[in-house]
Amino acid sequence: MGKQIFETLRLEKIVGGGQALGAMNDGRKAFVWGGLPGELVKIRITKKKSHFVEGVVTEVLEKSPERIMPRDENSYLSTSPWQIMPLSSEQTYKANLIEEAFRLHGVMLPEKIDVFTDGVEFNYRNKVEFSWFGDKTDNGTRETLDLAFFKRGSKGKVVVEGTSLAHPNINKLAIEIRNLLRTKPVTARQLKTLLIRTDQQGNAVWQLYIKDRLADLISKEEATQLSAKGSEIIYSDPKSPASRVTERLNKFGGTTLTDTILGVTFNYACEGFFQVNIPVYEKALSDMRDWIDHENNLPTLDLYSGVGTIGLTIGGDDITLVEINEHAVAEMQRNITKLNRANAKAILAPSEKSLEYITGEQIVIVDPPRAGLHADVVRRLLETTPPRIIYLSCNPVTQARDVSLLQEKYEITHHQGYNFFPRTPHIEHLVVLDKK
The missing domain is CATH 2.40.50.140 (Nucleic acid-binding proteins)
Known part of the structure; x- marks a missing residue:
């Protein structure tokens, strides 16, 4: 060291x-x-x-x-480093960061920046992934197993009992699973992560990712005693640091959850794509819906669409959804079938490889990853000039870069910030662009 x-x-x-x-x-x-x-x-x-x-x-x-004193004094840097300031300060900093990102790219936002919050600072996350830490007991005979998060800025870990950001049922279930595993002949080195997810009613499911193929680590009887509706034990290739499914070893009950977003019901897997702060997400969707031209019944194209929670809620009847992740598309297709949306088309492909769907005749919705829009997507939008682009971003810096390019043929009609992740620096920002 x-x-x-x-x-x-x-x-x-x-x-x-x-x-x-x-x-x-x-x-x-x-x-x-x-x-x-x-x-x-x-x-x-x-x-x-x-x-x-x-x-x-x-x-x-x-x-x-x-x-101010952080609620998670020992672990806040790992999960939510802005716990050291009041929410009012956080809102101001987030607005300032949006403004700075656009100013540095030469883009003037037409209105004062407002960041929406529902005022809920804690217990809003419906998904948490825990790591594991093991230390020898006093007599050195065996290891004490603990839940942990990685320390920011190092490879070390900090032992936790949960996180104040999570739904209380997540923390409760995490402790139950930890206590059960403490009775088993298993060490932290053999475990990778514990993923727990809840729906809006607090129903929880979990997946334990392990590095060894441990047969019958948890019995069906033991699993049913936990406060969860379903669970899985998954072997995940130890050569990869990520918790990816290599082999599903055991399953107890169902691990699919159901939630309603703006009146539309979605099913999603424990490990699947879904928003972690649904009330604030619904506010963003409601605002975006105001900019969908339902009167003229224009078709809608939803790029980077995940499981379809944007397009299938606000996109109208004639909607095409493009997503690169095959598991997300499978969930999307199931949701399309369940909702009986015959005119909704799910496309499994990268958005930059699906340029033929950008025809200029639809309203285009984009919700890209932090890297922003692919350069080929920007070029295609400028070539075909759809009447309106609705751009929701998790990274105002790359959004500002993209908007600065799109301003060649577009002007900003509306913009709005959203605090999807209170007590963290993450910012969501909506920009509506209309053809000049």
Whole structure:
């Protein structure tokens, strides 16, 4: 283990990644977790580059008046590093970051930026993935098994009993599973992750991803004693750090959940694509629906569509949905069949390989990953000029980049921010673009 390096510095502002920015004595920029603008802090450097460093606050020497005590004092940096500020400050910072992203790309937003929140700061997440940590007991005879999250800025872990962001039933079930596994001859090294998900009614399902093919790790009788409607034990290739399904070893009950979004019922798998904060997502969908031209009955194209929660709720009858993930498309197709949407078409393909569907005759909805729109999609939109583009983004920086290119033929009609993930730096932003 290398020697730890500490530095004392003054923090200046919050930047796009969510860290606070300061300057080292040698002039390098420092991107710091756990600090607020104006604070004098001592940091532990976690990454060194020629022009910048990254670090974590170890001591606050001069506190900001905004600083509050994080609810998850030991683990907040792993899950929700903005627990150190009130929600009102978080809302301001998020609005400022949206404005800065667009200003840096030369885009003037027509209205003052507003970020919607329903005021729910905690217990909103319907999905959590836990890691595992093991340590020897006092007598060294066996390992104590604990739930854990990875420490931000290191490969270490922090032991947890849950997270305040999660639905209470998730934390409750996680402890039950941990306690059950403590009675088993299994170590943390043999386990990968525990994924737990709930619907809006609090019904929970779980998947335990393991690195060894452990036969009968949990019996059917034991599984039915847990506060869950269904579960799976999954062997996941230990060579991959991600929790991917290599082989489904055991299944107890169903692991498919059902939720209603704007009156439309969706089924989704425990490991499937689905929103983690449905009430705020419904607000965003309601706002987007106002910009769908239902009167003229234009067809709608939904790119990067996931399981179809946007297109199948607000997209109208004639909707084409394009998604790259085969599992999401399978769920989408099942939802289309269940909803009896004969004119809805599900396309399994990358959006940039489905350019023929962008004809210029439809309203186009895009909800891309953090990387934003593929350059080929932007080019095709500019070639065909559909009358309206409705662009929901989880990364205002790449959204601003794309909008700056689309402004060649489009103008911003509407924009709105959404706080899908309170106590974290993540921001969602909606832009409606109309052809000039």
